[in-house]
Amino acid sequence: MQCRLCQKDCTLRNSHIIPEFLYRPLYDEKHRALLVEPDSLDRPFVQKGLREKLLCDACEGHLGRWESYFAGRWFDPNILPDEVPLPNQVMTVSGLDYAKMKLFLLSVLWRASVSRRSEFRNASLGPHEVKIREMLLADHPGPADAYRVLAAVVVQRESRRVVYEMILPPVQKRVQDRVSYELVFGGVDWLFMISGHGTSELDGYCLTEHGDLPLLPVESDRIASVLALYQNRGKLR
Numbered sequence: 438m439q440c441r442l443c444q445k446d447c448t449l450r451n452s453h454i455i456p457e458f459l460y461r462p463l464y465d466e467k468h469r470a471l472l473v474e475p476d477s478l479d480r481p482f483v484q485k486g487l488r489e490k491l492l493c494d495a496c497e498g499h500l501g502r503w504e505s506y507f508a509g510r511w512f513d514p515n516i517l518p519d520e521v522p523l524p525n526q527v528m529t530v531s532g533l534d535y536a537k538m539k540l541f542l543l544s545v546l547w548r549a550s551v552s553r554r555s556e557f558r559n560a561s562l563g564p565h566e567v568k569i570r571e572m573l574l575a576d577h578p579g580p581a582d583a584y585r586v587l588a589a590v591v592v593q594r595e596s597r598r599v600v601y602e603m604i605l606p607p608v609q610k611r612v613q614d615r616v617s618y619e620l621v622f623g624g625v626d627w628l629f630m631i632s633g634h635g636t637s638e639l640d641g642y643c644l645t646e647h648g649d650l651p652l653l654p655v656e657s658d659r660i661a662s663v664l665a666l667y668q669n670r671g672k673l674r
């Protein structure tokens with residue numbers, strides 16, 4: 438069978454679409470109670486353990502390097518504070534490795550796009566699927582304005598604690614009439630600007646090549662309308 442990344446004919450691994458380590462916080466004692474009401478969302482949570490024959494051994498290893506980076510940087514120890522008390526304040530995570538971060542995030546989006554599983558049916562990058570595949574293969578993260586990445590930290594409204602147990606598949610959104618994809622994992626609502634890669638008006642909110650990631654807080658029950666956060670800040674019409 439053909440590996441979806443290198444396109445060589447070889448034995449394929451049963452690859453995860455969403456990396457397994459992202460589910461680890463769900464099983465921590467203090468996080469066991471699910472505080473988010475799934476019915477309030479426009480899509481179901483992604484269950485643990487969804488796999489598909491996608492990648493060869495070498496490509497699993499290729500993507501695994503960025504998974505290891507993200508797992509360590511995000512969770513060991515947690516890069517986000519346990520609680521985010523202030524509702525409208527941007528906080529910035531600094532010192533990230535831009536290339537590894539960007540390539541990891543794009544690799545999750547790309548896997549969802551190439552997956553044939555019904556859980557990821559709303560993810561379809563079209564011609565951008567090939568472009569992102571080439572970036573992943575070449576270890577080339579591109580500049581910050583190529584597939585701009587915006588991030589909002591997901592918090593529970595009353596406790597203000599960061600919600601790690603919400604893992605949502607990509608859905609298409611339109612931002613300034615441009616196609617974007619939103620997906621949720623690691624306590625963050627990630628937004629990828631696809632068509633035209635977004636606009637420069639958003640640059641103040643995007644992952645930078647210096648490794649800075651600005652995060653706006655969004656309450657978990659408002660996740661479907663996270664774009665309103667950016668709109669309310671007067672940056673988007």
Ligand SMILES: [Zn+2]
Pocket residue numbers: 440441442443444445492493494495496497
């Ligand atoms: Zn391969």
